Amino acid sequence: xxxxxxxxxxxFSLKDIVLVWWRCRCDDVKRGSNPITTWDGFKRxxxxxxxxxxxxxxARAKLHRLQHQDGRIREYxxxxxxxxxxxPNIGEQDALFCFLDGLQGWARMELERRGVQDxxxxxxxxxxxxxxxxxxxxxQSKKANEDSDSEGDRDRSPKxx
Numbered sequence: 001x002x003x004x005x006x007x008x009x010x011x012f013s014l015k016d017i018v019l020v021w022w023r024c025r026c027d028d029v030k031r032g033s034n035p036i037t038t039w040d041g042f043k044r045x046x047x048x049x050x051x052x053x054x055x056x057x058x059a060r061a062k063l064h065r066l067q068h069q070d071g072r073i074r075e076y077x078x079x080x081x082x083x084x085x086x087x088p089n090i091g092e093q094d095a096l097f098c099f100l101d102g103l104q105g106w107a108r109m110e111l112e113r114r115g116v117q118d119x120x121x122x123x124x125x126x127x128x129x130x131x132x133x134x135x136x137x138x139x140q141s142k143k144a145n146e147d148s149d150s151e152g153d154r155d156r157s158p159k160x161x
Contacts, residue, residue: 059086067102
């Protein structure tokens with residue numbers, strides 16, 4: 001698919017205010033303005049029109065403050081990845097550092113023990129910690145239930161008055 005065809009196809013998916021902007025842009029072209037003929041040009045114009053100027057700064061600030069809350073690795077990963085989309089020029093090593101830095105100590109240590117080297121494998125390994133944590137908590141709750149059952153048997157013995 002060539003560049004102009006990508007732009008044309010994308011314009012069919014526009015809705016609401018973005019569609020109004022595109023129609024105005026097409027009218028401007030009819031009046032002599034330069035048409036958007038490349039995919040990069042289309043993305044650049046869309047961002048210029050709708051992307052807040054300080055969005056990258058705000059995303060970097062949020063990324064710096066992002067912390068993994070207990071038992072919520074999936075939410076942490078999701079928010080981390082959404083913030084990365086708003087920071088187009090972040091390096092792989094910086095992103096990896098930010099990801100690991102925001103994790104709770106037990107999760108960071110487990111990922112370091114696994115020897116993760118890149119962001120994609122680190123995120124995949126972090127998501128597997130959900131199952132690890134869930135499995136270990138099931139084992140603990142099962143053991144706690146067994147312990148309480150054995151104690152409960154003693155408590156259920158008939159009492160003499």
